[in-house]
Amino acid sequence: MSFTVTILGNSSAKPTPKAHPSAQVVNFHEQHYLVDAGEGVQQQLIRRGINPLRLRAVFISHLHGDHCFGLFPLIATLGLEGKRTPLEIYAPAPMGEILDYHRRYFWDDLPFEVKWHEVRTTEHRIIFENRSLEVWSIPLRHRVPTAGFLFREKMPALNVDKFKIVKYNLSIAQIVEAKRGEDITLEDGTVLPNSEVAYLPHQPRSYAYLSDTNYSARAAERVQGVDLLYHETTYSANESQWAKGRGHSTTHEAARVAQLAGAKRLIIGHFSSRYKDPMPLVEECRTIFENTDLATEGETFTIE
Amino acid sequence: MSFTVTILGNSSAKPTPKAHPSAQVVNFHEQHYLVDAGEGVQQQLIRRGINPLRLRAVFISHLHGDHCFGLFPLIATLGLEGKRTPLEIYAPAPMGEILDYHRRYFWDDLPFEVKWHEVRTTEHRIIFENRSLEVWSIPLRHRVPTAGFLFREKMPALNVDKFKIVKYNLSIAQIVEAKRGEDITLEDGTVLPNSEVAYLPHQPRSYAYLSDTNYSARAAERVQGVDLLYHETTYSANESQWAKGRGHSTTHEAARVAQLAGAKRLIIGHFSSRYKDPMPLVEECRTIFENTDLATEGETFTIE
DSSP: OOEEEEEEEOBOSSOOSSOOBSEEEEEETTEEEEEEEOTTHHHHHHHTTOOGGGEEEEEOOOOOHHHHTTHHHHHHHHHHTTOOSOEEEEEOTTHHHHHHHHHHHTOTTOSSOEEEEEOOTTOOSEEEEOSSEEEEEEEOOSSSOOEEEEEEEOOOOOEEOHHHHHHTTOOHHHHHHHHTTOOEEOTTSOEEOHHHHEEOSSOOOEEEEEOSOSOOHHHHHHTTTOSEEEEEOOBOGGGHHHHHHHTOOBHHHHHHHHHHHTOSEEEEEOBOTTOSOOHHHHHHHHTTOSSEEEOOTTOEEEOO | OOEEEEEEEOBOSSOOSSOOBSEEEEEETTEEEEEEEOTTHHHHHHHTTOOGGGEEEEEOOOOOHHHHTTHHHHHHHHHHTTOOSOEEEEEOTTHHHHHHHHHHHTOTTOSSOEEEEEOOTTOOSEEEEOSSEEEEEEEOOSSSOOEEEEEEEOOOOOEEOHHHHHHTTOOHHHHHHHHTTOOEEOTTSOEEOHHHHEEOSSOOOEEEEEOSOSOOHHHHHHTTTOSEEEEEOOBOGGGHHHHHHHTOOBHHHHHHHHHHHTOSEEEEEOBOTTOSOOHHHHHHHHTTOSSEEEOOTTOEEEOO
């Protein structure tokens, strides 16, 4: 069951000839979720072979232009492409008002519904879920109300060990009980603990997106054990005053969050345009959290 | 004195992996004027080596997203870049309201003034001028109020023929009179007609931008003798019904406008995404107006 993150853009606010502002696509079981939507995101989707019509929902962390100015042209294009099903948008207020005035001035004839769901950026709660996935809001500390997002796979159904089925000659009814996590009572009255016949095919996987934000130990707590963590690193370790003042993080702060969260892997981005070569920033993170890499535009990260 | 047009984008509304929506830069005597601002225009400017801080004014033909969604991120970036001088924007209503809500939601701390000047799309008049340039609005026929723009160089100052200065031993005062276009009276009373000593260094040059629009003979009249004409050609000659219904033009219609206007050269763009290869569209134009070329993204056209 696929669980990947494709980086469409990871630059900070000031544009460069090549890099695009924040946008990512989470592909969970072939359902695509857009996370932030910087300018040019619709073109970036097409470049990566992702049909914008296949987006299941959009999650916007905060209402700074470099995280959402690409959403409005994308919606206009979905209209031209004849989208009929609603587009679900999860974003902080006042996104509803902003969508309303776009409707008034630009989208009078949109053939589908744009459904805004308010993300309360002070609340840590499930904001989206389906049978196999839940998305949590993670309160962050930026200059405007901002939430990160945790994509967490739900507990997968138990598998029943084929050999045990034969060994204990289990009936269909007993297999169903075992899959439900119940213990099995055999004909001779012996009780098999569920763990004897059933097992978890794999641990539930998770991805966390934390941008933009000051260092937050609280956020680290809320993404405990995350498999893949994206954390902004706008500044190098020696510019913590800049980071603090602008509501951003340094390399060392991002690495400490990964360490505190017990993350398996950290990817970083949203570098200030002052850094021409990002590799020194990666190296700074690695002094604290070894398994750190660049969230390179165009790269796809698989959550195993 | 430079007079060039650089194509930043010339695709129609639906994005492709490579092509950008409508945007151009007119460079007149090293003053840069942005004409339309489709998504990604700020990045396109940087790619072409044009510093967005050097934009003298912006002209928006109409309020469809593929002609203006790049303006708002551009303004946000100019704020980050510390622009202090006002940005003059010439666009149809309700651009003023649209700029106001961007101010409210995105630009609370913009360090410069954004000055909107309403372009009345039913009026053919000078909307901008300085010592050497005037910009005229050209009413167009599209689905929403739309104006084209004519950039016309003012009559250059007369030059006085050096040999005549020697031959007639003209005084500074007489040279100044000649430059003003006056006849010269010599000491012996002979009157030299102005044309005998002064000449126009070159004919005033002009560039016209006509997009988006249905075929309009009226627009052709208003750009009579234009040196370089950009005209939209969203559809091929055999799809005139589509063109008519959608407020666009075919290749033959664009070529007829160039012919009627007595244009020296025609460049075309804004092709529907259905055309993978635009060259057949150029060929269709050439059957009516020989001197037709593609307004290729990234290309700069010089008005001699």
